[in-house]
Amino acid sequence: MASNEHIVSSYEDELTELTRAISEMGGMVEVAITNATQALIRVDHELAKETAKADKAVDDMQRYIDESAVSMIARRQPMAADLRHIVSAIHVANDLERIGDIAKNLARRVKHIDSQRVSKQLYSGIRHMSDLTLGQIKRSIDSFTTRNADIAIDVCRRDDEVDALYVSLFREFLTYMMEDPRNITDCTHLLFCAKNLERAGDHATNIAEAAYYLKTGENLYYDIESGKVQLS
């Protein structure tokens, strides 16, 4: 349903600002995941430290979005698509904040991994996982900011690929650990990293579900058992 502009232009401005803030926050967590992955692969302690530190800005952004949303609910008494916009923004900001935490956790693991011991092959799996997850995050934010239900459905469907890659990495790390027990510490850390990225993919799915609700007013569920995207 295409929307006309509000009679009260300041209300329109506030809704636009909310979408802009989500978009900016989305950009911040994309950079955070990219940097955290780079720090892991390059064993860049400085970048890891910066990435962990940058999470505070993501947290501040979530607070800003929450406060703006609560203020709008109190002052504007939003209805229909506006109400869905504001409620969805609160959900999306929460999921983005969690993705930010995940990036921070990834960065913090850099100092625990012995770069001399870990084979480059192990990192390629993490890089692949990160790329896939980043794509999911980016498209989920796009689906929200452009109110595109088709992209939202596609993000939900593609979560399977992230999950499948995690299972495959899990097996791979297990094999390395069995081959040489000295790999256990590093592989366990990398396994946690893979698990974190898989969780970030789940948050992208949540964002896509919020975007679908914003656009259609219907709830979208991804049923793991049947592998189908369903409406409530």
Add this chain to the structure above:
Amino acid sequence: MSVATDLKQPEAQPSPESVKMAGRNVSVFYGEKQALFDVDLDIVENQVVSLIGPSGCGKSTFLRCLNRMNDTIDICRVGGEITLDGQDIYDKAIDVVELRARVGMVFQKPNPFPKSIYENVAYGPRIHGMTSTKDELDEIVTTSLRRAGLWEEVKDRLDQPGTGLSGGQQQRLCIARAIATKPEVLLMDEPCSALDPIATAIIEELIDELRERFTIVIVTHSMQQAARVSQKTAFFHLGKLIEEGPTEQIFTNPHHQKTQDYITGRIG
């Protein structure tokens, strides 16, 4: 993988016997000017229905058709059919006074009679011959004032003029007066528009309680009030019923663009 849209539950339809009043192809003309166009609306028993829409959209006109208040306007002509318990209320055999006893009305501005609080409530039952003794009349006045949530505030001054009460109290007195004749349907035309937020909250609480005994149709300009008090909402625009449905759906996910634009305050 496909989107399984068939999983959606169909919306519950009222059973025919639970429909208290129904409008079918209701059109209203004021002289040459058509104010309502083929309105179809079911009013379900013991529910609150909100009629919303911009000024001049026809919501009050439709409300006034439900107890033939438009009969008092010479140039007004009503077409289509409106039924109460399946009976056409515009049938020639219908006694309009009796109809208005069954379908009571509360107006925008509290309009108590220039009589005592007691007489304001006793007036209807007395002219309709509903009681034969003073005790019975006392009982009706007491019960009506209790149900209108006014009893505790006026029980010691029933002989004082109704016009001496506060605005919110006067409106509750008018509600007590309307329910004293034991109507089946209560029509409310912007009952809180002249009241402060506290008096409005008291009336809204009252509407929720009254719903157990009466079927209520309310016209309101407050979206929040419609969302709070009603189970069903109907949106009118330029004399047409654009959309009607469960209140929750209308205010969270309206299907029609005009409804969306109106309730979100956009230029339609």
